[in-house]
Amino acid sequence: MQKQEVTLDLSKPSYSKRGNGRLVFDGGDFTAEFPREYNAGSQINISLMFDSGETYTQYKSQYFDFTSSVKKETSRKAHSILMRVKGEGILSFCRQCGHKLDDTTLKFCPSCGMSFHPDPTETNHKPVPPVTRAKAPAQKSKGKQLASLLIIWLVVAGSVFVWYGKKQTDPMNQVEAFEEAAAQKDGKAMAALLTPAVKEMKITDDTGQQLVDYLNENPDVKEEMVKLFKEQAVTKRTADIPEEHPQLILKKGEKKWFFFDTYQYEVQPYYANIHVNFKETAITLDGKSYGTTKEDEAVIKAGPFAPGAYMLVADYKGEYGKEKTERTIDFYESLSAEASFYVEMTGNGVAVTSNRPEAILYVNGESTGKTIREMRKYGPVKRDGSVELSAVYDYPFGSGNAEPVQVKDQEKIHFDVHPDRQDVYEGLRKTIVDHTHEWIQAFENQDTSYFTHVQDDAYFARQRGYYNESSSEGKQWTGSFNYLRFDLDSLVISEENGITYASVDAEVNITGRTYSASSYDGDYIDDTSDFWTYGLKYDETAENWYIVNTTKIDGLSGSNIETIR
Structure with a gap:
């Protein structure tokens, strides 16, 4: 329902300031006209006010227009009407003929011609001068009351504002939100709590997710962080960067609503x-x-x-x-x-392997100081053939080398390291020469214990057979060393299970004299040569070469011959 109040002066025709009705006063009679329609059941209250302030009469009607008479009493003079209107809708009628008016701004009725706004000069009544009433002292009192109420309202509103502001900016809220985001593993919620210490640093949902994952994987760290944050929330002191967990600090931020400090988790860069x-x-x-x-x-x-x-x-x-x-x-x-x-970039490197993993890798003749096993892959290396790789292994009896390889487009290079042929030959030569002298002594004494460079039971058995045959015939033997001729082209070197084997062909020339055991009669003198292939192996424990087999051959076939006398 709509409520409207308008006070109208009765001394002359007057109109409502809000346009909700008009009143024509005719000396003692008045007419109230309403350009607004009020639905059936609406109520119109009209009160006539007099000088004494009394209510002379109150008229209630459920009609859309009406005419009423005011009693003429000399002691009381009506000067205003308080008109209270309740209702809604728009509908107007001419009070003369009842014609419905769609336009409430008309000055004349289109049906009967009645004027809706009569000129005061056309009436038979003299205008009644307006009555000026002094303001009542009660109005001042009312103003003071309003001022007091306003002050009270401001105090209450201010108190509520302070309470609400402190509650909303309480740093403990941030701590609780931090715990909740970590517990729920909510990276997006965590990211919303974070602010970068420097503007160049980005904070994303992924940043928040990594943080909650880290905290859940390290619960002790989460517990220590929360404990520190709660202490800071209570003291409301901006924290220094902690040494134990420097990633986050709870820090005072900008003012909110001009008065309240805010707190945020500042992410350190x-x-x-x-x-x-x-x-x-x-x-x-x-x-x-x-x-x-x-x-x-x-x-x-x-x-x-x-x-x-x-x-x-x-x-x-x-x-x-x-x-x-x-x-x-x-x-x-x-x-x-x-x-x-x-x-560590390796560039376009090359993998290296060897039969001797402990061999040292060489680059263009210079040692890298690292073994093949340690290196595994060499690089970066230029692929234009300007780099040559090789491997060197130090055997107990001498050095060993692999054939150098130029690096071009290989992905892998294998180095077959073999002992140096000269080093091996020198070792074999010494052993065979020493053995030849021992052989002469052993035959002269018919005793195999003279052999110190042989590890071959079959060889020992064969020598004892010679001794037994000579003894059974009553023969003795004596001899002297003439020379050894070595075929260096026949030298063969091999390795098996970490053991080095070698063989070489040689001619042995000894002058021998066979005589009777009872008298030296010079029955037989032998200075012919025998040809043998000597097989040897290197014993790393004894650090020596040992003859492990001998095979008689027809002669030497190589051209690279060395003679030892």
């Missing part, structure tokens, strides 16, 4: 020092390029980053070929604001 061994290596971290190295053993600084794991990509394109490597770096593992990470 991390910087990466990336050490790269090759120049011309492009570094990308977290999808952002940080440039290309201009020299070997360079350092590229990247950041700032929020705590978390990031993908580091190193892309090399240089004289050693092309190489790309990726790795994940994690700042949560570092307690320092600057963390160092090392990128």
Whole structure:
């Protein structure tokens, strides 16, 4: 329902300031006209006010227009009407003929011509001068009351504002939100609590998710962080960066609503020092390029980053070929604001293997100081044939070498290391010469114990057979060494299960004299030569070569002959 109140002066025709009705006063009679329609059941209250302030009469009607008479009394003079209207809708009628009016702004009825706004001069009544009433003292009192009420309202509103502001900005709220986000593993909620310490650092939902994952994987860290945050929330003191967990601090932020301090989790920045061994290596971290190295053993600084794991990509394109490597770096593992990470590029390297894994790798005749087993892959290496690789192994009896290999397009190089032929031959030669002298002594004394360079039971058995035959015939033998001729072309070296074997062909020339055991009668003198293939092995424990087999042959076939006399 709509409520409207208008006070109308009865001294002359008057209109409502709000246009909700008009009143024509005719000396003692008045007519109230309403250009607004009121639905059936609406109520119109009219009160006539007099000088005495009394209510002379009150007229209630359920009609849309009406005419009423005011009693004429000399002692009382009506000067105003208080008109209260309840109702809704729009409908107007001419009070003369009842014609329905659609336009409430008309001055004349289109049906009967009645004027809706009579000119005061056309009436038979003199205008009644308006009555001026002094303001009642009660109005001042009412103003004071309103002022008091306003003050009270402001005090109450201010108190509520302070209470609400403190509640909303209580730092303990942040701590509880931090715990809740971690417990629910809600990375997005956690990210909303974080603010970067430097504007260049990005805080994303992934940052928040990595934090909650880290806290749940390290519950002791979460417990210590929450404990520290609660202490800071109680003291409301901006924290220094803690040494144990420097990733976050609860810090006072900007004012809210001009009066209240806010608190936020400030994420501390991390910087990466990336050490790269090759120049011309492009570094990308977290999808952002940080440039290309201009020299070997360079350092590229990247950041700032929020705590978390990031993908580091190193892309090399240089004289050693092309190489790309990726790795994940994690700042949560570092307690320092600057963390160092090392990128070892191998370039276009080549894998190396050998039958002697302990052999030392040589590059262009220079030792690398590392074994084949340690190296496994050599690089970077140029592929234009300017680099030659080889392997050297130190045997107990001498050195061993592999054939040098030029590096071109190989992915793998195998080095067959063999003992140096000269070193092996010298060892074999000494053993065979010593053995020949021992053989003469053993035959003269018919005693195999003279043999110190033989590890062959069959050989010993054969020699004892010779001795027994000579003894049964009553014969003795004596002899002298003439020479040994070695066929160096026949030298063969092999390795099996870590044991080195070698063989060589040789001619043995000894002058021997067979005589009767009872008298030296010079029955038989022999100075012919015998040809043998001597098989030997190297005993690393004894550090010596031993004859393990002998095979009689027809002669020497090589052209590289050495004679020992």
